[in-house]
Amino acid sequence: MPTKPKIGIYWCASCGGCEETVVDLAEDILGVVEKVDIVFWPVAMDFKKHDVEALPDKSLAATLLNGAIRSSEQEEMAHMLRRKSQLLVAYGSCAHTGGIPGLSNQFSREHMLRYVYEETPTISNDQKIRPQLKFQEQGREVCLPELRHVVRALDQVVEVDYYIPGCPPTPRITQAALGAILEGKLPPKGSVLAPDIALCNECPRKDTKPTNVAFAEFKRPHQKLLDPALCFLAQGVICMGPSTRCGCEAQCTKGNMPCTGCFGGTGRVRDQGAKMLSSLCSNIEPRDEEGIDQVLAGIPDPVGTFYRYGLAKSLLRRKVDLPIS
Numbered sequence: 649m650p651t652k653p654k655i656g657i658y659w660c661a662s663c664g665g666c667e668e669t670v671v672d673l674a675e676d677i678l679g680v681v682e683k684v685d686i687v688f689w690p691v692a693m694d695f696k697k698h699d700v701e702a703l704p705d706k707s708l709a710a711t712l713l714n715g716a717i718r719s720s721e722q723e724e725m726a727h728m729l730r731r732k733s734q735l736l737v738a739y740g741s742c743a744h745t746g747g748i749p750g751l752s753n754q755f756s757r758e759h760m761l762r763y764v765y766e767e768t769p770t771i772s773n774d775q776k777i778r779p780q781l782k783f784q785e786q787g788r789e790v791c792l793p794e795l796r797h798v799v800r801a802l803d804q805v806v807e808v809d810y811y812i813p814g815c816p817p818t819p820r821i822t823q824a825a826l827g828a829i830l831e832g833k834l835p836p837k838g839s840v841l842a843p844d845i846a847l848c849n850e851c852p853r854k855d856t857k858p859t860n861v862a863f864a865e866f867k868r869p870h871q872k873l874l875d876p877a878l879c880f881l882a883q884g885v886i887c888m889g890p891s892t893r894c895g896c897e898a899q900c901t902k903g904n905m906p907c908t909g910c911f912g913g914t915g916r917v918r919d920q921g922a923k924m925l926s927s928l929c930s931n932i933e934p935r936d937e938e939g940i941d942q943v944l945a946g947i948p949d950p951v952g953t954f955y956r957y958g959l960a961k962s963l964l965r966r967k968v969d970l971p972i973s
């Protein structure tokens with residue numbers, strides 16, 4: 649009986665949502681499981697790191713790795729899974745572009761640790777105790793991974809063969825990618841496994857997208873009664889659709905929420921946030937500084953708005969005085 653291809657699924661700095669998508673394949677996952685041997689999936693099955701370490705290099709046909717790289721342990725696992733896998737796939741926004749965890753690149757490590765362990769209003773830590781990398785008790789030593797200075801996308805640490813975008817990727821796009829991997833019907837190495845066109849093309853509101861708009865104000869979704877059929881940009885609400893890759897079936901805009909950009913930019917976009925900023929800012933109605941400031945006050949969190957998933961891979965990348973890793 650021919651042996652089945654071996655697959656690994658692993659998470660790094662991740663919320664677990666990407667793993668949920670794999671589970672959301674529901675009965676379709678049985679079709680996948682019949683065709684492969686899952687040899688590493690710590691969130692669902694009791695495999696240990698040494699099980700994978702014992703395998704010969706390149707013995708996994710593919711590993712789907714979700715989550716960004718923030719700690720020394722995640723870095724080590726990324727290198728190990730790269731060695732063991734013929735194909736390493738960055739699965740989901742965090743692995744693809746740094747994702748939500750990448751927003752922490754606006755702050756230093758010390759700033760974050762101080763806030764989390766000393767200043768958060770809901771904690772009480774008068775002695776300002778923080779976790780240590782090594783702790784000894786009763787002759788035993790417990791070690792914790794080191795937190796790196798910045799969050800990195802997977803391909804900023806190891807070579808990546810393919811990317812499956814989304815926060816999380818949809819079950820449909822996941823299944824199509826798994827099918828392509830198993831059948832060997834893959835595009836050129838380095839491709840994002842989703843259509844290379846902007847989301848507006850598959851959005852049901854595209855016919856109402858303004859071709860000539862002058863923004864007199866910006867509103868956030870909770871500040872306005874949103875028209876369920878009109879393009880968000882025509883309502884003065886920022887929608888990242890024009891600079892975002894499609895493939896999600898426009899689930900957010902169909903649900904009356906603007907796109908926040910989780911599929912990343914298309915292949916022609918070097919910096920997803922900058923592309924959106926340049927098109928919006930050239931269409932602000934006031935021409936005087938005070939008027940422009942008033943309009944921009946409607947975007948209180950520009951980094952979180954334009955770089956929600958992609959700061960780690962953007963041209964800005966991180967707070968300017970942080971070390972590179």
Ligand code: SF4
Pocket residue numbers: 661662663664665666667714715739740741742743747748814815816817
């Ligand atoms: S891409 Fe989204 S769903 Fe997946 S781990 Fe990151 S935050 Fe969670």
Ligand code: SF4
Pocket residue numbers: 847848851852853854855857878879880881887888889890901906907
């Ligand atoms: S900007 Fe947003 S709402 Fe408008 S067509 Fe594009 S994706 Fe749809």
